[in-house]
Amino acid sequence: MTSVDLTAATTLAREALDTFGIDPATPLTLLKNRENFVFSFTDHGSEALGSTEPTRYVLRVHRQGYHSDAELGCELDFVRALHAEGVAVPSFVSAPDGRGFCAVGADHPAGIHQVDLQLHLENHGNFGAxxxxxxxxxxxxxxxxxxxxxxxxxxxxxxxxxxxxxxxxxxxxxxxxxxxxxxxxxxxxxxxxxxxxxxxxxxxxxxxxxxxxxxxxxxxxxxxxxxxxxxxxxxxxxxxxxxxxxxxxxxxxxxxxxxxxxxxxxxxxxxxxxxxxxxxxxxxxxxxxxxxxxxxxxxxxxxxxxxxxxxxxxxxxxxxxxxxxxxxxxxxxxxxxxxxxx
Missing domain, CATH: 3.90.1200.10 (Aminoglycoside phosphotransferase (APH), C-terminal lobe)
Incomplete structure (x- = not known):
């Protein structure tokens, strides 16, 4: 397991944007860095995402090695199951290969990292601190x-x-x-x-x-x-x-x-x-x-x-x-x- 800095995480995030069919030069805003790097961005209409209207998204670069691909897939399946039952949880975007995330960084010194994409939730902040x-x-x-x-x-x-x-x-x-x-x-x-x-x-x-x-x-x-x-x-x-x-x-x-x-x-x-x-x-x-x-x-x-x-x-x-x-x-x-x- 390796630790990446913001520069490396941003590079990995941009590779993921390209994988999802989004312009990799899209401006990114860092929301959080704890276990994962979490970015937000606005897409102004991508054919790959099926929208012609400006839409905000959240992209997570997962900490390397924290979960296997199978474990992360299991997690996203759980969130989808809750969403289908009407529970207030995020809505994830499937990667082009049908998985709930993509893997990027094969040619990056930091190595392969998992990245998922979800719709941004308009909010007034966290419950508390x-x-x-x-x-x-x-x-x-x-x-x-x-x-x-x-x-x-x-x-x-x-x-x-x-x-x-x-x-x-x-x-x-x-x-x-x-x-x-x-x-x-x-x-x-x-x-x-x-x-x-x-x-x-x-x-x-x-x-x-x-x-x-x-x-x-x-x-x-x-x-x-x-x-x-x-x-x-x-x-x-x-x-x-x-x-x-x-x-x-x-x-x-x-x-x-x-x-x-x-x-x-x-x-x-x-x-x-x-x-x-x-x-x-x-x-x-x-x-x-x-x-x-x-x-x-x-x-x-x-x-x-x-x-x-x-x-x-x-x-x-x-x-x-x-x-x-x-x-x-x-x-x-x-x-x-x-x-x-x-």
Whole structure:
């Protein structure tokens, strides 16, 4: 796996434009660079895209090696299945060969990269920001979280209605993927700052998570294909309501994992309990939960928090990894103490 800079990503993006039948000199605007480079552009009418009107698109240059072609194809099939069921998700453009993406860079020093193309979603920005949730500055309304809960429930309901089944395995958010030994995102105990009593607390809490999730089980009503990264930055606000984007980490997992992800960065917020209750109320307005779901949620919430530490452990030096180690780690330890005390 190699890392590319903006110049290389832009060159790869322009090769992809040509592959999709779009003028490669089309101006590109960088929207985001985290796991992928995400660009937007306006096409003023391409025969290949079947439109004579100016249309905005989003193009993603995927991080090399993050997913195989089969895994990425599986992801895009999942989004299409949700779209067909009326869920608010992106609409992808098929490549000329019929796949949901193209591969470019065969002659580039950076090597082959996957690139997909989707219609741009007119929006008013993200649902919120992770750091604003953690530092308590987020000024969101409980109704926002109710809407987010409804969206998560609609995803889970639509997945079951569609009969979607994963064509190829991905890194599941199951017991082993969450708390080891086969961590999907790395071992949280590798965070250097996790020492002494805090480390012992996390180790004990991991065992408690294993016990509780093992007893909770993985029946179809609780476990299946999920978005897996339902953070505030992966939800857009539009005139038609919230839209869920970025299915990079989609895999099989507990449905509650999506709710844990949605609320995780707001656990330090002074309005956390209000936000959490609204999230669950919105979800249950569409998809009922039972007492066992509510009882196991603290364990899943902590498991979600630990995944971020595992992610950071393998990316030290990056801004987000350092922020997680400095600002999120203390709250993860707090969640662990609360789980052990319950």
């Amino acid at each position: 992770e750091r604003a949730g953690v530092d308590g500055s987020a000024a969101l309304d409980s109704a926002d979280f109710a809407a987010l809960g409804r969206l998560a429930a609609e995803v889970h309901d639509a997945t079951e209605r569609s009969g979607y089944e994963m064509a190829v395995p991905r890194d599941d958010w199951d017991l082993e993927g969450l708390v080891g030994p086969s961590f999907a995102w790395g071992d949280p105990l590798r965070i250097a700052e996790l020492t002494g009593d805090d480390r012992a607390t996390i180790e004990a809490a991991i065992q408690r998570i294993r016990e509780q999730l093992g007893a909770y089980g993985t029946p179809a009503g609780r476990f299946g294909p999920i978005h897996s990264d339902l953070t505030p930055e992966n939800v857009l606000r539009t005139d038609r309501g919230l839209v869920l984007i970025d299915f990079d980490d989609f895999a099989r997992g507990w449905h509650l994992f999506d709710l844990a992800t949605a609320i995780h960065f707001f656990t330090p917020h002074p309005r956390y309990l209000e936000y959490r209750d609204a999230l669950f109320a919105g979800y249950e307005a569409v998809r009922p939960l039972d007492p066992a779901d509510h009882a196991v949620f603290p364990a899943i919430l902590l498991a979600r928090s630990l995944t971020y530490l595992g992610w950071a452990a393998d990316r030290r030096g990056e801004d987000t990894a350092e922020w997680l180690a400095a600002s999120v780690l203390p709250h993860t330890v707090r969640l662990a103490r609360e789980l052990l005390a319950s």
